[in-house]
Amino acid sequence: MGEAPFKDHFSSAAPGYAAHRPTYPAALAEALAELAPGRGLALDCGCGNGQLARLLAGPFGRVVATDASAAQIAEAPPHPKIDFRVAPAEASGLPTACADLITAAQAAHWFDLALFYAEARRVARPGAVLALISYGVLHLDGAAEAVLRHFYTQVVGPYWPPERAHVEAGYRTLPFPFAELPAPDLAIEAAWSLDDLVGYAGTWSALRGAEAALGKSPLPDFARDLAAVWGEPETRRRVRWPLAFRLARL
Structure with missing residues (x-):
């Protein structure tokens, strides 16, 4: 089986992805x-621009972080313990039996999973852990939640790539031919301003499709509707993404 073509929904938005x-x-x-x-x-x-890789550099002696998008890797700040490489997940270039942990955060739904799992098994040390991690739609306090949901489901909803369904299902719909380990109860939490949230929505892959189909960006209208219920733009609201996991020992 040959390598699947790289579905690049993110290179054009790489700077925004890094920022938001x-x-x-x-x-x-x-x-x-x-x-x-x-x-x-x-x-x-x-790895995108290295969000998880930078955290892994804390407990691990060395991190190799790969992404098929050169634009994403270009946005990754250098780190003395991280080797950023432009490479597909299905072909890391690492030696056999060298890795203690193999991760894919908010990325596995784009992979050729059969090839990726074969690569994970190849590079894994005995007992190494494979972790697929995802987060879905964020949760907001107050009336802003309804505005966000409308934009996500009704405005750009028709333009989400089909792979997005796996994220919304917490990766439970992905093939995972391993005995699973229990998952930790963790979430991403932040306090965001209006601009933070609009900037984040601007990184969505569905927005690219909406812009192409509509001939204009629906983001300004979303920003206007969100501002109407936000209060002062500088007001920071609690945002939360529960994390979903598929974990296995290889």
Whole structure:
């Protein structure tokens, strides 16, 4: 079976992705490190600009972070413990049996999973952990939640790539041919301004499709509707994304 073509929904939005995507909790890296058989090397596949890789560099001696998008890798700040590489998840280029942990955060739904799982098995040390991590639609306090849901489901909803359904299902719909480990109860939490939330919506892959189909961006109208219920633009509201996991020991 040949390598699947790379579905690149993110290179054009790489700077916005780096600026506006949420940050994983520090507890995530520690929870994964506790499961791993050692803390020598973590491989983070589909790393984007390195959100999770930077956290993994805390407990792990070395992190190799790969992404098929050169534009995403270009947005990754250098780190002395992270080797950022332009490479598909299905072909990391790492030696056999070298990694204590293999992760894919908000990325596995884009992979050729059969090839990725074969690669994970190849690079895994005995007892290494494979972790697929995802987060779905954020939760907001107050009336802003309804405005966000309308934009997500009704305005840009028809333009989400079909793979998005796996994210909304917490990755339970992805094939996962492994005995599963219990998942930690973790979430991404932040306090965001109006501009933070609009900037985040601007990174959505569905927005690219909506712009192409409609001939204009629906983001300004969303920003206007959100501002009407937000209050002062600088007001920070609590936002939360529960994390979903598929975890296995290889």
